[in-house]
Amino acid sequence: MVAKSGSDSENTTYRTAIIPVTLSGASYRLAHDSCHSAALLWNQGVDWVHAQWKAERSPSKYDIQSFLNSLPLQDRPLHTHTTEIIAHDLDEAIATSRTNHKNGMKVRAPWVKKNYRPLSFSKGYGWRISKNQLHLSLGRGRPRIDLAVPTVLDSTTNKKVDPDLWGEMQLCWDQDHRRFSLHIPYQTVRESSHGNAITAIDEGIINSMALATWVDDKTVDVTIVNGREARAIKRQRNKAVCQLQRKISRCKNGSRKHRRLVMAKKKVQGKAKLMLRDFDHQVSRKAANHVLAHKTDRLVPGDVRGIEKHTKAKGRISRHGRQQLSQWSRGRQERYLSEKTGLDLDLLNESGSTKTCPACLTRNRPSGRHYRCKNPICGFTCHRDAVGAINILQKAIYGEYVPIRPDTKVRVTYLRAVERWSPDQRKAHHLVQCRKARALSSAQNRALSEASQISKPKLANSSTSTDSSVLD
Ligand SMILES: [Zn+2]
Numbered sequence: 001m002v003a004k005s006g007s008d009s010e011n012t013t014y015r016t017a018i019i020p021v022t023l024s025g026a027s028y029r030l031a032h033d034s035c036h037s038a039a040l041l042w043n044q045g046v047d048w049v050h051a052q053w054k055a056e057r058s059p060s061k062y063d064i065q066s067f068l069n070s071l072p073l074q075d076r077p078l079h080t081h082t083t084e085i086i087a088h089d090l091d092e093a094i095a096t097s098r099t100n101h102k103n104g105m106k107v108r109a110p111w112v113k114k115n116y117r118p119l120s121f122s123k124g125y126g127w128r129i130s131k132n133q134l135h136l137s138l139g140r141g142r143p144r145i146d147l148a149v150p151t152v153l154d155s156t157t158n159k160k161v162d163p164d165l166w167g168e169m170q171l172c173w174d175q176d177h178r179r180f181s182l183h184i185p186y187q188t189v190r191e192s193s194h195g196n197a198i199t200a201i202d203e204g205i206i207n208s209m210a211l212a213t214w215v216d217d218k219t220v221d222v223t224i225v226n227g228r229e230a231r232a233i234k235r236q237r238n239k240a241v242c243q244l245q246r247k248i249s250r251c252k253n254g255s256r257k258h259r260r261l262v263m264a265k266k267k268v269q270g271k272a273k274l275m276l277r278d279f280d281h282q283v284s285r286k287a288a289n290h291v292l293a294h295k296t297d298r299l300v301p302g303d304v305r306g307i308e309k310h311t312k313a314k315g316r317i318s319r320h321g322r323q324q325l326s327q328w329s330r331g332r333q334e335r336y337l338s339e340k341t342g343l344d345l346d347l348l349n350e351s352g353s354t355k356t357c358p359a360c361l362t363r364n365r366p367s368g369r370h371y372r373c374k375n376p377i378c379g380f381t382c383h384r385d386a387v388g389a390i391n392i393l394q395k396a397i398y399g400e401y402v403p404i405r406p407d408t409k410v411r412v413t414y415l416r417a418v419e420r421w422s423p424d425q426r427k428a429h430h431l432v433q434c435r436k437a438r439a440l441s442s443a444q445n446r447a448l449s450e451a452s453q454i455s456k457p458k459l460a461n462s463s464t465s466t467d468s469s470v471l472d
Pocket of ligand 1: 357358359360361362373374375378379380
């Protein structure tokens with residue numbers, strides 16, 4: 001799905017809220033048919049563009065638009081703006097493929113025949129609110145899609161966003177959850193961090209992020225965000241998918257049972273996907289709070305991009321470890337953090353950062369989550385991930401590992417990334433879940449329960465504990 005982001009000025013930006021919607025029978029069928037027609041229009045556009053290229057003409061986006069608008073009315077049962085947006089999307093896709101080709105990637109111009117496409121509705125024309133209902137127009141003289149006005153919450157302030165601030169929305173079919181959802185971009189205030197501090201980030205699987213910033217000459221603040229919830233979600237999903245896959249492999253391709261099992265698998269995967277996205281937002285929010293509180297203007301994460309490559313090296317890491325690494329959503333967490341703080345990431349080679357002692361630069365092999373320096377004169381002890389973050393911080397400031405002063409105070413804060421919902425969100429979720437549960441047939445329920453459904457992680461408040469270790 002397309003998440004549109006951009007900015008009009010320094011202080012405003014756009015975010016996209018994704019809201020599952022329940023449509024009435026007639027609206028549902030209408031939405032289904034329209035998504036299909038939109039895809040057919042796209043396909044016609046693709047064919048036409050390819051024909052133009054063969055004739056050595058290069059059509060602009062307005063040429064594509066006027067071609068689509070010249071098609072007979074029964075071929076485009078959509079709002080004119082929706083058709084226009086399809087033309088512009090096609091032009092954009094062609095431009096993207098050209099840029100990627102220039103950058104040496106193996107790509108083709110759009111050619112795949114689509115079966116389903118999201119519907120776009122422009123503000124004021126495509127969508128309109130009246131009498132507490134949201135109307136999505138399919139053009140003059142045609143029935144429209146009506147639904148209850150959704151509640152959009154600003155993810156920063158958690159306040160309701162006025163529909164005046166909504167932009168061009170999209171009605172998308174969510175394949176994993178087998179339901180429609182509205183993607184509503186809204187204008188919001190951009191958060192940004194101003195100051196002159198440097199924050200280093202050490203990323204890991206067990207502790208998603210450890211952030212270190214100097215408060216003054218003698219104190220370094222370390223925030224460690226625990227990633228246990230993500231491990232639990234992934235482990236349960238992997239297990240459920242594995243069991244279903246085993247069953248799928250035993251039944252005939254295309255049979256009713258096969259179809260049901262595939263659907264159950266998609267459901268499990270879709271649910272885990274949403275939970276993991278939420279988790280990444282929790283991690284990056286907690287990290288962003290640290291960054292904003294310390295007035296950082298330079299973010300330096302350790303560069304771990306190479307690690308994923310070890311997934312292919314034979315015998316390097318265990319099978320289990322390789323699966324963990326390839327499912328590590330570090331890139332998305334970094335992107336979210338960058339969006340939440342308005343800072344670019346300045347990657348730094350982190351080799352040896354977790355092994356080197358910050359106080360005497362002796363190399364130790366840490367075992368467990370605690371770091372203990374084996375140098376008898378030093379004897380530095382600290383949380384293992386705090387060590388990595390402090391070393392990266394020193395390297396970011398001085399260009400190499402420089403020992404910290406022996407009287408440095410390391411203040412460590414532990415945070416757990418767990419989901420916390422606003423009452424409105426919980427209510428909305430509950431509504432959708434209840435309807436979904438009722439809609440499920442008993443056969444689907446059986447298939448789901450066989451696949452040991454993913455259970456929600458505990459909704460406890462984030463537990464915070466602070467401890468500090470002082471160097472001798
Ligand atoms: Zn040491």
